[in-house]
Amino acid sequence: MDYIKKSGDICLKQEDFDLEQTLDCGQAFRWEKTSDGFFGFFLNKPLEIKKEKDYFIFKNTSEEDFLNTWADYFDLSTDYGELKRIFSEDETLSKACSFAWGIRLLKQDKWEALCSFIISQNNNIPRIKGIISRLCEKYGGFPPPEELCASSEEDLAPLRAGFRAKYILDAARKTACGEINLDEISKLDISIARKSLMGICGVGPKVAECALLYGMYRVEAFPVDVWIKRVMERYYPNGLPDYVLPYAGIAQQYLFHYIRNL
DNA sequence: TTCCAGGCGTATC
DNA sequence: GATACGCATGGA
Numbered sequence: 001m002d003y004i005k006k007s008g009d010i011c012l013k014q015e016d017f018d019l020e021q022t023l024d025c026g027q028a029f030r031w032e033k034t035s036d037g038f039f040g041f042f043l044n045k046p047l048e049i050k051k052e053k054d055y056f057i058f059k060n061t062s063e064e065d066f067l068n069t070w071a072d073y074f075d076l077s078t079d080y081g082e083l084k085r086i087f088s089e090d091e092t093l094s095k096a097c098s099f100a101w102g103i104r105l106l107k108q109d110k111w112e113a114l115c116s117f118i119i120s121q122n123n124n125i126p127r128i129k130g131i132i133s134r135l136c137e138k139y140g141g142f143p144p145p146e147e148l149c150a151s152s153e154e155d156l157a158p159l160r161a162g163f164r165a166k167y168i169l170d171a172a173r174k175t176a177c178g179e180i181n182l183d184e185i186s187k188l189d190i191s192i193a194r195k196s197l198m199g200i201c202g203v204g205p206k207v208a209e210c211a212l213l214y215g216m217y218r219v220e221a222f223p224v225d226v227w228i229k230r231v232m233e234r235y236y237p238n239g240l241p242d243y244v245l246p247y248a249g250i251a252q253q254y255l256f257h258y259i260r261n262l
Numbered sequence: 263t264t265c266c267a268g269g270c271g272t273a274t275c
Numbered sequence: 276g277a278t279a280c281g282c283a284t285g286g287a
Binding site for chain 3: 131162
């Protein structure tokens with residue numbers, strides 16, 4: 001990793017990384033644009049980050065936090081240039097990678113990702129962000145399942161999550177009592193992991209796939225929403241090329257961003 | 263007013 | 276197993 005320390009900040013040189021494409025592409029919902037960058041959270045740890053010339057500036061960040069938290073969160077050890085070279089053998093993916101060149105897959109928290117994508121169903125991105133923002137405001141940070149499951153559906157009414165409130169509570173209850181163990185699920189064979197997650201009310205194939213990809217870094221997971229469905233019908237009637245499948249989830253990121261901006 | 267949004271549960275066949 | 280429908284909310 002190519003970085004220097006400078007008056008309390010970490011300054012990082014990093015290829016294949018664009019803040020807007022990575023933080024505002026619908027994979028994470030707690031990042032907000034600032035005048036010159038982004039402000040957001042991972043595990044309730046705040047970060048202000050911006051780009052200045054060739055450097056990404058991690059404001060007020062210790063070397064320890066950078067190496068132990070943020071380098072992992074931003075998946076800095078993965079060579080996205082190499083992935084894009086592999087993907088670009090395919091014509092559509094080649095265009096998608098050129099267009100969305102700076103997307104990286106964020107290694108998010110398991111519980112937060114699961115909860116966030118439960119909220120995402122039949123919803124749009126600005127409203128998902130609003131609900132999660134009100135959730136974090138209410139609990140002083142993203143609530144762990146133990147804290148959340150002490151609440152009732154009426155308690156969650158101010159979030160305006162609609163019919164999803166009872167799904168959030170079911171996920172919190174099952175996770176808090178150990179019926180669902182996200183750490184264990186993250187290591188299971190993917191088809192078994194899917195089934196386990198779908199034991200939660202409000203978690204179907206799409207949300208399970210998102211929990212696996214965004215919360216557990218299972219990069220072979222391939223969430224199919226309305227947009228990706230359009231991509232598949234139009235460009236991949238016979239499925240993705242075999243050489244993409246081990247990283248289908250990362251390919252999906254490029255395709256999602258591409259088709260939404262076509 | 264109607265349609266749609268990073269879907270899913272339920273009923274019905 | 277497939278298909279139809281309702282579901283809370285809010286912006287277009």
